[in-house]
Amino acid sequence: MKVHLKQIPPDGLHLEGEEDCLISDLESEGVRCAGPMQYKIDLGISDGSLWANGSLTQPVELTCVGCLEKFVHDIQVPAFAIHTELHGPETVDLSPFMREDLLLNLPAHPRCDREGGRVCKGAKLEAAPPVAKRKPDWSALDKLKLKK
Numbered sequence: 001m002k003v004h005l006k007q008i009p010p011d012g013l014h015l016e017g018e019e020d021c022l023i024s025d026l027e028s029e030g031v032r033c034a035g036p037m038q039y040k041i042d043l044g045i046s047d048g049s050l051w052a053n054g055s056l057t058q059p060v061e062l063t064c065v066g067c068l069e070k071f072v073h074d075i076q077v078p079a080f081a082i083h084t085e086l087h088g089p090e091t092v093d094l095s096p097f098m099r100e101d102l103l104l105n106l107p108a109h110p111r112c113d114r115e116g117g118r119v120c121k122g123a124k125l126e127a128a129p130p131v132a133k134r135k136p137d138w139s140a141l142d143k144l145k146l147k148k
């Protein structure tokens, strides 16, 4: 997501909209984009630096560590903020900054019930008592002994 510096007025710029998912390369790691990223940011230039702050939301499909079912989770970046020096180019790409913040807010051990919207089936399985150990079955051996 590139910003043209000339388009930023002296009193700042508010941007709001949707952008293609920035973490689509994580699919092999079980993180699948479930829609575009939504952003609301304010931008401005002061003293040769670009600042931006706002919020990002990226819906992704994750696999629950409890029940192994897929579920949709919104990665929320409630306080996206950058401050970067300007080195001459007339455009600044915000995507690497956004991507980094999304990755930081990605749950490491996603659970489908973490937001309380559903009950994880895996939680019940974990609570069930372990299967009783079977005693070794010697009956066949005993029969062999009897034949002697």
Ligand SMILES: [Zn+2]
Residues within 6 Å of the ligand: 064, 065, 066, 067, 068, 069, 111, 112, 113, 119, 120, 121, 122
């Ligand atoms: Zn689950």
